[in-house]
Amino acid sequence: xxxxxxxxxxxxxxxxxxxxxxxxxxxxxxxxxxxxxxxxxxxxxxxxxxxxxxxxxxxxxxxxxxxxxxxxxxxxxxxxxxxxxxxxxxxxxxxxxxxxxxxxxxxxxxxxxxxxxxxxxxxxxxxxxxxxxxxxxxxxxxxxxxxxx
Amino acid sequence: xxxxxxxxxxxxxxxxxxxxxxxxxxxxxxxxxxxxxxxxxxxxxxxxxxxxxxxxxxxxxxxxxxxxxxxxxxxxxxxxxxxxxxxxxxxxxxxxxxxxxxxxxxxxxxxxxxxxxxxxxxxxxxxxxxxxxxxxxxxxxxxxxxxxx
Amino acid sequence: xxxxxxxxxxxxxxxxxxxxxxxxxxxxxxxxxxxxxxxxxxxxxxxxxxxxxxxxxxxxxxxxxxxxxxxxxxxxxxxxxxxxxxxxxxxxxxxxxxxxxxxxxxxxxxxxxxxxxxxxxxxxxxxxxxxxxxxxxxxxxxxxxxxxx
Numbered sequence: 502x503x504x505x506x507x508x509x510x511x512x513x514x515x516x517x518x519x520x521x522x523x524x525x526x527x528x529x530x531x532x533x534x535x536x537x538x539x540x541x542x543x544x545x546x547x548x549x550x551x552x553x554x555x556x557x558x559x560x561x562x563x564x565x566x567x568x569x570x571x572x573x574x575x576x577x578x579x580x581x582x583x584x585x586x587x588x589x590x591x592x593x594x595x596x597x598x599x600x601x602x603x604x605x606x607x608x609x610x611x612x613x614x615x616x617x618x619x620x621x622x623x624x625x626x627x628x629x630x631x632x633x634x635x636x637x638x639x640x641x642x643x644x645x646x647x648x649x650x
Numbered sequence: 651x652x653x654x655x656x657x658x659x660x661x662x663x664x665x666x667x668x669x670x671x672x673x674x675x676x677x678x679x680x681x682x683x684x685x686x687x688x689x690x691x692x693x694x695x696x697x698x699x700x701x702x703x704x705x706x707x708x709x710x711x712x713x714x715x716x717x718x719x720x721x722x723x724x725x726x727x728x729x730x731x732x733x734x735x736x737x738x739x740x741x742x743x744x745x746x747x748x749x750x751x752x753x754x755x756x757x758x759x760x761x762x763x764x765x766x767x768x769x770x771x772x773x774x775x776x777x778x779x780x781x782x783x784x785x786x787x788x789x790x791x792x793x794x795x796x797x798x799x
Numbered sequence: 800x801x802x803x804x805x806x807x808x809x810x811x812x813x814x815x816x817x818x819x820x821x822x823x824x825x826x827x828x829x830x831x832x833x834x835x836x837x838x839x840x841x842x843x844x845x846x847x848x849x850x851x852x853x854x855x856x857x858x859x860x861x862x863x864x865x866x867x868x869x870x871x872x873x874x875x876x877x878x879x880x881x882x883x884x885x886x887x888x889x890x891x892x893x894x895x896x897x898x899x900x901x902x903x904x905x906x907x908x909x910x911x912x913x914x915x916x917x918x919x920x921x922x923x924x925x926x927x928x929x930x931x932x933x934x935x936x937x938x939x940x941x942x943x944x945x946x947x948x
Contacts, residue, residue: 503927503930503931509920509927513867513920520913520917537899537902538848550687551687557856562665562709565661569661601685601687625658629655630656630659634655697836714810714814718807721807750835768811768814768818772811779808781801
């Protein structure tokens with residue numbers, strides 16, 4: 502797994518970020534006296550709760566894309582996108598904790614990074630698919646078509 | 651990863667489907683004027699919200715089973731099941747958006763596909779487990795027992 | 800994938816446990832007459848619902864850590880931690896179904912196991928990272944520093 506250690510490192514960071522978010526919900530539950538199983542309370546609590554819920558919901562999608570993109574396309578580019586995404590999520594969580602509006606800019610940023618990872622994953626899978634099943638090296642064909650080789 | 655490109659393709663499709671569901675929730679939030687962090691509102695909104703939440707909840711379980719079944723059992727069969735599952739989830743989302751009853755038939759269909767993937771995964775892991783740790787090739791043993799070899 | 804069959808087996812068990820939790824929510828919906836898309840109702844129902852939601856939320860984090868720790872650190876240790884985690888989650892679900900307090904002890908236990916898996920994953924990724932990118936074998940260096948070799 503030497504060729505995937507960058508993806509592994511970003512994944513561990515992603516888990517640590519989720520752990521941080523979960524702790525913030527526990528603190529918010531104490532601060533605003535909202536005991537489980539209740540999930541509704543003052544808006545201050547609900548924003549923290551929803552911020553963590555939203556990040557949790559996207560965690561598996563992010564990890565899946567990180568690895569598909571890293572394994573089928575390029576590990577370095579995927580790891581960089583991964584770090585940017587985690588940074589965006591941190592700003593999203595902090596922004597949402599302050600106000601519902603504060604979540605928007607970093608949310609758009611994180612979504613854009615996810616779309617980049619979807620693009621990388623699609624390209625990677627498509628290239629390998631045509632190579633394995635159609636016996637066509639699309640990159641080479643593209644190069645020939647453009648007169649590059 | 652040539653031998654897993656089919657699983658990669660189905661996984662990318664699964665992410666795109668989740669992206670589609672998320673967009674539908676955003677449209678429903680606008681249509682029924684339900685601003686975050688609120689998650690309750692008219693039943694029309696709540697159905698779309700719950701449909702997406704349910705699909706998100708099952709996304710990691712589905713991706714996990716797809717890959718365990720594909721890697722330990724058979725890539726082709728797992729990929730076909732994966733496509734059927736994604737189709738079932740699409741019909742589930744559309745059905746649930748219309749009425750709570752409309753979600754039932756495609757929900758049962760998706761669940762059955764997941765059970766098939768659980769079966770494939772269990773068989774694949776069991777066969778490899780007995781091969782690696784018990785040094786027994788269960789398929790061969792079964793063949794001998796049935797007088798096939 | 801012979802070297803990962805233990806992780807595969809624990810993963811299949813984890814999915815089966817989630818299936819069991821989902822069935823309990825369906826039974827609780829029937830028992831307390833809480834029809835989808837509603838998710839609020841008597842505390843008895845809400846506890847079962849939240850117990851399942853919490854386990855679902857942690858499922859992808861658990862599976863991710865199990866595999867990162869198993870692939871980059873040690874499969875045997877990770878699989879044992881995985882089994883302990885699943886046992887802790889079962890006790891958490893049963894405990895939470897009875898009372899909100901009943902969830903606490905097994906929740907702390909499961910969290911501790913996750914932290915152990917985070918530790919294993921971090922060590923494994925760190926060791927391989929320094930080996931691949933810094934060309935330093937940290938374990939050997941540590942041994943030399945301690946005068947062990």
